[in-house]
Amino acid sequence: MSAGEGADAGLNAFESEIVAGFVDLMQLLGMPKSYGEIYGLLYASSEALTFAQIEQKLTLSKGSISQGLRALRDLGAVTAAAAPSGMGAREVFSPQTELRSLVSVLLQERLVPYLRNGKQRIAAIEAALGGQGSSDDDPPAQRTLHGRATKLKAWQKRSATFLPLIAKILR
């Protein structure tokens, strides 16, 4: 007893362990932990859940649930289906259980913008190095800095290869 963190009233042991796991995963990937709670709860449920069911099982406001569900849907991690009519809810939510695609989407979400930036950054660095040489020259120092800039560029190029490679590993 009392291993994890937030109490989360209505979760059984199975559910709360799974939720905790996905909370950690989301945080590892720099996403809000509420996303992990929502996704984890869906993952631990044999049936698709309604908004209201999520709300009553987790200690999260409607606002957070709404935002979380939207983000997870946009990521393709959760799918919504029309709720069987008669019950109040509009939709029911299920997890995309293919973990590899989930992780790969989450990863790319962070890596792609980083790499995009990197590319222009390298250009700026090279420009700065070129422009700099004119005034105070100190050849050995300049060579060191050139070497470092070159290293960065090589790294940047390798990173571009990187991403598809990760995608492949995750397959």
Place this chain on the structure above:
Amino acid sequence: MSAGEGADAGLNAFESEIVAGFVDLMQLLGMPKSYGEIYGLLYASSEALTFAQIEQKLTLSKGSISQGLRALRDLGAVTAAAAPSGMGAREVFSPQTELRSLVSVLLQERLVPYLRNGKQRIAAIEAALGGQGSSDDDPPAQRTLHGRATKLKAWQKRSATFLPLIAKILR
């Protein structure tokens, strides 16, 4: 002009681009951005720098610089050498310029604890599933949950392979 963010008084274009790049990298890996500033400045300098030089080039308190340097040294990203006597400083600091090892250390710093946790978590999940079946039985639902738990376990196992693989790619 004015592409980046923090002004950082005394940095030239070359330095501030490199600093910005490492700040982004640190943040991608969930480390404080001050670490990126310090490492970036060292990386952009042809000579090893003293504590005081770092302080005067960056807009950071002594406290942050001290903590940042310590963390970077612990990570093996920065090395310290005795400062040539006569100048006030005790030590001078240089970057470990092998980016691959830097990134791999930073990555592992986050991945390893996550994976370690994951392992016990899987055990707890299996225990919970086993203990649960007795009271309210719904075989198809149980089978679904079993399937999901199995998927998690498989994923966990693959993740363990994952880490050395990343290390290999970074080589």
Place this chain on the structure above:
DNA sequence: AATATAATTCATTTTGAATTGAAATCCATC
């Protein structure tokens, strides 16, 4: 069409991590 309930939006609040700053400690030089 009207009503009641579900879901979303977004300004405000909370929370946790990063940063600061001032006091304590360390170390080289005298």
Place this chain on the structure above:
DNA sequence: GATGGATTTCAATTCAAAATGAATTATATT
């Protein structure tokens, strides 16, 4: 071994990201 500057420590502060909740909008049911 005493002095003065260099560095570290850590409680208090700041800051950004996440969560809330009340007002709004959308949708189902009658």
